[in-house]
Amino acid sequence: MKNIAIFLLCLILILGLSACNLNENTSLNVNHEVNNMELLEYLKSNISINKSLDEIINVFEEMCKTPIEEDLLLSEYGVYDFTGEDLFYYDLVRQYPDGEDEYFQLRVSIMFSPDEENRFLQDTLWSDDSDENFFDYIKKSDGYAYAKAHEFKSIDIRVDQT
Numbered sequence: 658m659k660n661i662a663i664f665l666l667c668l669i670l671i672l673g674l675s676a677c678n679l680n681e682n683t684s685l686n687v688n689h690e691v692n693n694m695e696l697l698e699y700l701k702s703n704i705s706i707n708k709s710l711d712e713i714i715n716v717f718e719e720m721c722k723t724p725i726e727e728d729l730l731l732s733e734y735g736v737y738d739f740t741g742e743d744l745f746y747y748d749l750v751r752q753y754p755d756g757e758d759e760y761f762q763l764r765v766s767i768m769f770s771p772d773e774e775n776r777f778l779q780d781t782l783w784s785d786d787s788d789e790n791f792f793d794y795i796k797k798s799d800g801y802a803y804a805k806a807h808e809f810k811s812i813d814i815r816v817d818q819t
Contacts, residue, residue: 693816696720696751696763700814704765710747710805713812717749717765718792728753730791734800735779736771744768745775747804759819766813767804775803 703716721730731750736743751763769775778799784791795801 692723692725693761693763696723697814697816700763700765704812704814706809706812710767710801713765713767714749714792714796717751720763721751725751725753730784731781732791732795732798732800733781734798734804736776743771744810745771745778745803747800755818762817762819764813764815764817766815768810768813769804769807770810775807778803 699720700716703719704713708716721728729752731752732748733750734745734747736745738744739746745768747767747769749765752760755761780798780800782795782798784794787794
């Protein structure tokens, strides 16, 4: 009888410790989701089709002041057919670990109709490619110059997971 009591006590301790670990892991994932939703909502509340490119970049830069470990910033542009229709995309992306060996990508995609001027513009600029301030760095790109001078067709703001 004493052995059964000791066994049950050990079993209860093991289950209790396992539950604590499960709660810690769940808490980490929930914190990422809440953080994502807060950042996403900030972008959606402050970016619209009526804003200029510089205003959109300023909002994105302000969002990037919220500290996230191991984040990278990305600006990419080019003509793609993600939706079955060729569009010129000018994207601002903040990428950071999701806690499970993949990444979240908080993304602002500004779309333009394709034309002869943007058809051959394409580049990917990462924040770790230069020692310069990332936002100053991307403003020297051909994609930025094009996006600044032309009317947006639409804007998509979302969070993806790789």
